[in-house]
Amino acid sequence: MPPVVVLLEGASDAAVVEVLWAARGRRTRDPAAAHEVELRDMRGITNVGRQLDELAGRATVLGLCDAPEERFVLRGLRRQGYAVADRADLARLGFHVCDRDLEDELIRALGPDRVQVVLEELGELERFRAFQRQPQWRGRDVGDQLHRFAGTASGRKLLLARRLAEELTDRSPLTSPVPCPTPSPVPRPLAALVADIERRVTA
Template sequence: MSDVRTVVLVEGASDKSAVEALAERRGCDLAEEGVAVLAMGGATNIRAYIGRFGPDGGDLRLAGLCDAGEEEDFRRELERAGLGSDLRRSDMEELGFFVCEADLEDELIRALGTAEVEAVVDAEGELGSFRTLQRQPAWRGRDTHDQLRRFMGSGSGRKIRYSRLLVEALDLARVPRPLDLLLTHLRGSRTW
């Protein structure tokens, strides 16, 4: 961490995987740029990470990505660290913290469309497993978008694997807003 100047705080490993995949697609070597993306193991750990790397710790530049349901936790801890008061979402964005509606998988599925996501699932040889989920009583008749979100969240390591695969399948002109803004914030005046 001695070469790190910016720490990007994300909730989990799937978010980390997506951020790193998009940076690669845009030709950015995060490590070379002094950026470390850290999966916190859940949004409730934000206080410890801001304490360690923020103004009262390593005093590094901070940025982050969170789900809409965790926005208040992030807001409260940014304020507690002295990075603002009465922060609104736009204030958080100015600080480099961006919110996904409802989560990053939701954002990626909307950006790609369900047909394209199903094609990615098929290419991974898991379309049969997805169809099985669709036939389960609890998921039968539900929106395909919601079924895909559930599918991504089930199975060991599936969420992490698919976050990268979905980013790799994205048209770079259709990157979800929070992910796009985070990378734009990180690059500053760079052209990657």
């Protein structure tokens, strides 16, 4: 049977989906599943058209993208003959869109306080405090500061994205928990994507 391939913009996106998929007790190579799952790092959303061309007729293809880049996915799917006009059409095909981007979805889901506890755990909190003191970022919204900080050093975006996804699944408890009366919901596009993967692999 054809595999299920999930097209993801970069390594951090693939890491987040991998954590959420594993939290369901599933593996990308699961002998109990009807279909194998591949989480494919496209190394940039502009490669989506080429990936769709390569996979046409060979796999069930799903995907995740950021709002500013959804036009590339729409264009690639139209070239494959799909009648897609908007985000609702994308969702019906199993392609889901983060309102801003993946990091923003994770930060909003957990809240800035909880994200800062994760930074402390990772040994990055003092660097974040120094970043906040920079003139161009002083006094700005903490969520925006965290979003920008995540991408200011090599490897930080991937490491932080993975850890924030683990927080959503309660797989790695905080060392200094911030009061959180209810579990943080998985952001809508991520929850929808994981549910679509589940449906495809068990079909």
